[in-house]
Amino acid sequence: MHVLTLTTNADAPFMNEQMRVLERRGVSFSTLSVSGDGRAGRSRTPADYLRFLPSVVRESANGYDLIHAHYGLTAPMALAQLRKPVVLSLWGSDVFGPVEPLSRACVPFCDEVIVMSDEMRRYLGRDCVVIPDGIDLEKFRPEPGDRARQEVGWADDEHHVLFPYTPEREVKNYPRARRVVNAVNGLIDRPVRLHTVYGVDHDLVPTYMNAADALLLTSDSEGSPNSVKEALACNLPVVSTDVGDVASRLGGVEPSRVATSDEELIEGLRAILESGERSNGRENAREISIDRSAERMLEVYERVV
Structure with missing residues (x-):
């Protein structure tokens, strides 16, 4: 064909x-x-x-x-x-x-x-x-976080929040992501860094996923965001607005949070960063x-x- x-x-x-x-x-x-x-x-x-x-x-x-x-x-x-x-x-x-x-x-x-x-x-x-x-489950898979952070040059004594889009894409609502992270920064002891990662070779994305402590999605609308599915495959916790199929993808995934307000996004991200746990998302990723x-x-x- x-x-x-x-x-x-x-x-x-x-x-x-x-x-x-x-x-x-x-x-x-x-x-x-x-x-x-x-x-x-x-x-x-x-x-x-x-x-x-x-x-x-x-x-x-x-x-x-x-x-x-x-x-x-x-x-x-x-x-x-x-x-x-x-x-x-x-x-x-x-x-x-x-x-x-x-x-x-x-x-x-x-x-x-x-x-x-x-x-x-x-x-x-x-x-x-x-x-x-x-999602390519061979490419996107859990790896040791300390090694991944060393590869991307992120400090071990900070929390790292991944925003895998350019701030110029208005639908992704970067100002909201920055607002949420700034609020969480005032609630917990360790510094929280928001990383906008885009335009990198796709083979490097799994390294950033494993280096991060959480993925933050603040989009106004989505279809089926690939970043969420990639995060699931790497057992990276996700905090997201309720867009597209995110709620169904995160069903049964812990820790993760689907939110409809800034307050819920802030509380969800705070709880995940303080827990320091990875998610069980890879179980759901096998379906996709x-x-x-x-x-x-x-x-x-x-x-x-």
Whole structure:
């Protein structure tokens, strides 16, 4: 099976890892990415997408079995070619953010629509396939914290809170994370440091997960945040707002906390840091392995073709 992948971010680790696993199952991929600068805090222009359209139409004629559009902004280009079936994967911000009207308008014309969580499916109000991004459990696994802190250069006599996003992404609400950590800093004896880790090689992320004492997620909206699932695989406690599928992912995971207010976030983070315990999250992470997600994606491909 040969698949043409359309994306706004050709470097997305979860997408590329999924494709690598599917390649071992006999699927081959070619990828087209929208040109221009789409980094956080910047946006592509309509002209970038208009230039993308003819390249998709031309490339789609080259013997593919289906088109897989990742993110709602690539859906119109996938549908513009009339030769091949279209699978659309929605990532979260294209459902709960400003491009939602475009995503929603394209959904009925796609042969299959994949979302990250039941919340996204309910919000769209139609039958979608729920396949959260899978986690490589060989890469993300518990390691000794002291060794990890030494590798990333963090002090052993401080509490370390991981915020794995750029502060410029407004939906991640970095000001709230900073506010929460500042409050906790005044409640416990050891200093609490908030680390924004982004743009690093994905192979280094497990080291940061194992070096940290807690993951703090303060997003206004999410689909199925990969950082939470990666934290589970590393037994890193999570303190999060109640967004996407976080509550279900953290069901039975201790210590962790899902909160709806600053006060609950502060108290949850304080309690976790004072306990000094790792979580039992890896037990839940086994449900979302990259191999399981790839198997379900292959079922979608075979059904469409």
